[in-house]
Amino acid sequence: MGRPNMVEVRSLNAAYGQSKVLFDIELNIKPNERVAIVGRNGAGKTTLLKCMASLLTPTTGSVIYEGTELVGKRSYEVARMGLKYIDQDKHVFLDLTVRENLELSSYATGDYNWDKVFKHFPKLKILIDRKGAFLSGGERQMLMIGRAILGDPKVLLIDEPTEGLAPSIVDDLVTTFHELSKDCAILTVGQNLSFVSRVAERVYAMKEGKLVAEITDEAEIKNNSYSHYL
Amino acid sequence: MNGQLIISAIVLGLSMSGVYFLLTVGLSLCYGLMRMISLDQFLYYALGAYMVYTITAATGSFWLGALGAMLTTLIVAFAVERLINKRVYSKPVMFSMILTFGVNLMGVGLIKYIWGLTPKPVASPIGGSLHILGTSVPGYRLFVILLAVAVYIAVQYFLNKTILGTAIRAGIDDAEKVEALGINISRLFTVTFILSSVLSALAGVIHAPFVMVSPEMGMSITAFAFMVVIIGGLGSIKGTMVSALIVGQVVSLGAVIWAPLAEMAPFLVMMIILLIKPTGLYGSKLMSR
Numbered sequence: 001m002g003r004p005n006m007v008e009v010r011s012l013n014a015a016y017g018q019s020k021v022l023f024d025i026e027l028n029i030k031p032n033e034r035v036a037i038v039g040r041n042g043a044g045k046t047t048l049l050k051c052m053a054s055l056l057t058p059t060t061g062s063v064i065y066e067g068t069e070l071v072g073k074r075s076y077e078v079a080r081m082g083l084k085y086i087d088q089d090k091h092v093f094l095d096l097t098v099r100e101n102l103e104l105s106s107y108a109t110g111d112y113n114w115d116k117v118f119k120h121f122p123k124l125k126i127l128i129d130r131k132g133a134f135l136s137g138g139e140r141q142m143l144m145i146g147r148a149i150l151g152d153p154k155v156l157l158i159d160e161p162t163e164g165l166a167p168s169i170v171d172d173l174v175t176t177f178h179e180l181s182k183d184c185a186i187l188t189v190g191q192n193l194s195f196v197s198r199v200a201e202r203v204y205a206m207k208e209g210k211l212v213a214e215i216t217d218e219a220e221i222k223n224n225s226y227s228h229y230l
Numbered sequence: 231m232n233g234q235l236i237i238s239a240i241v242l243g244l245s246m247s248g249v250y251f252l253l254t255v256g257l258s259l260c261y262g263l264m265r266m267i268s269l270d271q272f273l274y275y276a277l278g279a280y281m282v283y284t285i286t287a288a289t290g291s292f293w294l295g296a297l298g299a300m301l302t303t304l305i306v307a308f309a310v311e312r313l314i315n316k317r318v319y320s321k322p323v324m325f326s327m328i329l330t331f332g333v334n335l336m337g338v339g340l341i342k343y344i345w346g347l348t349p350k351p352v353a354s355p356i357g358g359s360l361h362i363l364g365t366s367v368p369g370y371r372l373f374v375i376l377l378a379v380a381v382y383i384a385v386q387y388f389l390n391k392t393i394l395g396t397a398i399r400a401g402i403d404d405a406e407k408v409e410a411l412g413i414n415i416s417r418l419f420t421v422t423f424i425l426s427s428v429l430s431a432l433a434g435v436i437h438a439p440f441v442m443v444s445p446e447m448g449m450s451i452t453a454f455a456f457m458v459v460i461i462g463g464l465g466s467i468k469g470t471m472v473s474a475l476i477v478g479q480v481v482s483l484g485a486v487i488w489a490p491l492a493e494m495a496p497f498l499v500m501m502i503i504l505l506i507k508p509t510g511l512y513g514s515k516l517m518s519r
C-alpha cells in the first residue's frame with residue numbers, strides 16, 4: 001500500500017450549534033480504494049461525508065484532496081474538482097426526467113459522454129424519459145450514481161447506498177462498486193455489514209462521533225468481526 | 231346586466247390578470263428557488279412604471295421607455311441581489327421578508343425624493359379599439375393580454391427547454407443537491423432574481439397607462455399579488471397563471487355584479503381554495519421545505 005493518499009482528513013471536528021458531532025477525525029483514502037465507514041445511527045457518518053463534500057463546514061480540522069484544502073470551498077467547487085457526494089435519501093429531482101437529471105450533471109461538468117453511465121446502468125437508457133418521481137428506489141440509486149460519474153470524479157462519497165433497496169439490487173450494487181472503483185475511489189458509509197464485507201477493502205468503525213477502529217485485515221472485513229466496535 | 235358590460239368586464243379582468251401574472255411570477259420563482267419572500271418585487275414594479283413615465287416624457291416613445299425601464303431594473307436588481315439579498319438566502323424566510331420589505335420602503339422613499347408625491351400619467355401607446363361581439367375593446371388592453379400570454383409561453387419554454395431553466399426547476403426541488411452536482415447555485419439565484427425583477431418591472435410598465443403612477447402603487451397591489459401567489463401555489467408558474475386569471479375575473483366581474491365584491495370576492499375565493507387545497511391549486515409538497 002505504497003500509494004499516496006488522495007484524500008486526507010485531519011483532526012476534523014464538527015458541531016450542530018452547541019452539539020458536537022465529530023471528534024478529531026483522522027481518515028485517508030487512496031486512489032481507486034474502496035473504503036467503508038460503519039456505525040450506528042447518529043454516529044456522525046453522514047456529517048463526516050457532508051464535511052468532506054463541503055456541504056457542512058467543520059468547526060476545526062482540514063480535508064485535503066490531492067494536496068488542496070477543501071474546507072472553506074463551496075460544495076460545487078469540490079464537486080467540480082472531482083469529489084462527488086451521493087446522499088442517502090435517494091433524492092433525484094422528482095420533476096425532472098432521467099435525461100434532464102443527466103443533462104444537469106453534464107452541464108455542471110462539461111462531460112456529455114453518457115455511454116459510461118449506460119455501461120454501468122443500461123436500464124437508465126430505457127427509462128430516459130421517465131420523471132424522477134416515477135422511479136423505484138433502485139432506479140433512483142442508479143440515476144444518482146450515474147449522475148455522479150459524469151465528469152470522471154476521482155472520489156465518490158456514497159451515503160447509505162443500500163438503504164431501502166431489495167437484496168437483488170444490493171447484489172447488483174456490489175458489482176457496480178467493484179466496477180466503479182477501477183476509475184475512482186469510493187468511500188461509503190452504512191450499517192449494512194453484509195454489503196460492506198463484500199465491497200470494502202478497508203473499514204473504519206465509527207461510534208459517537210469518533211473513529212474507534214481501522215480494519216484492514218481482509219478476513220476480519222469478510223467476517224464482520226469488527227462489529228464489537230460499534 | 232347587458233352582454234356588452236360582461237364582455238368589457240371579462241377583457242378588463244384578463245388585462246388585469248396579465249399584470250398580476252407578470253408581477254407574481256417573480257415572487258413565485260424567488261420563493262420556489264431561494265425560499266425567500268421577495269417583497270422588493272413591488273419596488274421594481276413601481277420603478278418600472280416611473281422609468282417608463284420618465285423616458286416616455288423625455289423621448290416620446292413608450293417602447294423606448296419600456297426597454298429603459300427593464301434595463302434600469304436589471305441593474306438595480308443585480309445590485310440589490312449581490313449587496314443585500316444574497317446574505318439572507320440561507321436564513322429563515324422571515325429574514326428575507328423583513329429585509330426585502332426594508333428595501334421596498336427605502337426604494338419608495340427614494341422614488342418620492344426623485345419624482346415627488348404627485349401621481350404621473352402615462353399615455354397608452356396603442357390607441358384605437360376592436361369590436362368584439364358588438365363591444366368596443368381598447369387595443370392596448372388586448373395587447374397586455376397577448377403580452378402576458380407570450381411571457382407565460384417564454385417563461386415555460388425557458389424553464390422546460392433550456393439547461394438553465396432545468397437547473398432552476400431542480401433547484402426549486404432541492405437547491406443543495408443542485409450545488410452538489412457541481413452547479414454554482416449562487417449564480418442561479420442571481421439569474422432567477424434578475425429575471426423575476428425584470429418581469430415585475432414589465433408589470434409596472436404595462437400597468438402604467440391604466441393607472442396614475444404613484445410612489446405607493448406597489449403597496450396598493452400587494453394584497454392582490456399575494457392572493458394570486460397563494461391561490462396558485464408557491465413556486466408554480468402554471469398555478470400563478472391560472473390564479474391570475476381567476477383573481478382578475480373575480481375582481482372585474484365582481485365589480486359589475488356589486489362594486490364591493492371587487493375587493494371582497496378574491497379573498498373569499500382564496501379562503502375556499504385554501505380550505506380545499508391548503509398548498510394552493512398547483513402547489514406541491516415539494517414546497518414545504
